[in-house]
Amino acid sequence: MDPAAVLEGLDAEQRAVAESLSGPVAVLAGAGTGKTRAITHRIAYGVLTGEHDPARSLAVTFTNRAAGELKTRLGGLGVQGVQARTFHAAALRQLRYFWPRVSDRAFPDLLPSKASLVATALSANNFSSDTSMVRDVSADIEWARVNFLDQHTLPTATVQRNLSLEPGQLARVLADYEQAKSDRGVIDFEDVMIVLVGALSSDDAIAREVRKTSTPSSTL
Numbered sequence: 001m002d003p004a005a006v007l008e009g010l011d012a013e014q015r016a017v018a019e020s021l022s023g024p025v026a027v028l029a030g031a032g033t034g035k036t037r038a039i040t041h042r043i044a045y046g047v048l049t050g051e052h053d054p055a056r057s058l059a060v061t062f063t064n065r066a067a068g069e070l071k072t073r074l075g076g077l078g079v080q081g082v083q084a085r086t087f088h089a090a091a092l093r094q095l096r097y098f099w100p101r102v103s104d105r106a107f108p109d110l111l112p113s114k115a116s117l118v119a120t121a122l123s124a125n126n127f128s129s130d131t132s133m134v135r136d137v138s139a140d141i142e143w144a145r146v147n148f149l150d151q152h153t154l155p156t157a158t159v160q161r162n163l164s165l166e167p168g169q170l171a172r173v174l175a176d177y178e179q180a181k182s183d184r185g186v187i188d189f190e191d192v193m194i195v196l197v198g199a200l201s202s203d204d205a206i207a208r209e210v211r212k213t214s215t216p217s218s219t220l
Contacts, residue, residue: 003048006018006044007019007045010038014037014038014041017038018038018041021052036066036069036070036073039070040059041077043057043059043074044077044079047082048079054081054082057081057083058084059074059083059084059085060085060086060090061085061086062087064086064089068084088192088193091189091192091193092110094196094210095192095195095199098196098206101199101205101206102199108185108187110186110189111181111186111189114138115134115135117181118134118137118141118177121177122134122173127173140161140165141170141177144170145190145191145194146190146193148194150171151172151175151178154167154168154170154171154174155167155168
């Protein structure tokens with residue numbers, strides 16, 4: 001496909017996104033305003049003009065459905081080879097690759113769902129473990145983990161979130177949940193993200209390898 005054809009039909013702001021091929025670009029837009037269109041056209045334009053190598057390009061998003069939509073749209077624009085994954089899937093793939101440099105142990109099993117362990121931790125602390133509570137507390141645990149809060153720091157942290165439990169109560173549930181993971185030798189997706197970020201932050205060789213083999217990625 002002619003690169004110029006990729007720009008046809010874009011409004012002025014979308015076209016500005018598509019033509020910005022070097023360095024980071026932040027797109028601030030609400031639902032239904034064409035963010036996905038702007039981002040996929042940016043990737044396609046970069047590949048078709050030769051500015052970006054599709055084999056070294058990664059688009060990341062939040063859900064499998066959105067990742068599939070990115071792949072479909074890029075295929076419709078004549079672009080093949082660009083990886084489109086969720087944040088967690090992309091992080092898991094990179095962590096598995098770098099794991100021998102991170103640890104001398106075998107890669108641990110990944111917990112597919114934290115629901116069972118959260119339910120057990122809730123019951124152990126005399127809280128309801130019905131489906132809605134497990135769902136909400138699981139989300140609270142995910143929030144705490146990605147904000148680097150643990151059972152020690154959570155009770156005194158400034159919390160700008162409506163938690164399902166009081167911070168001290170959530171900290172106890174979190175402690176039991178973390179212990180259960182340790183006892184079973186498993187990790188969850190928050191561990192994947194945190195360990196990978198730690199590796200990229202502390203190991204210059206890993207960070208250089210990622211930067212060397214990646215073109216500017218697009219995030220949706």
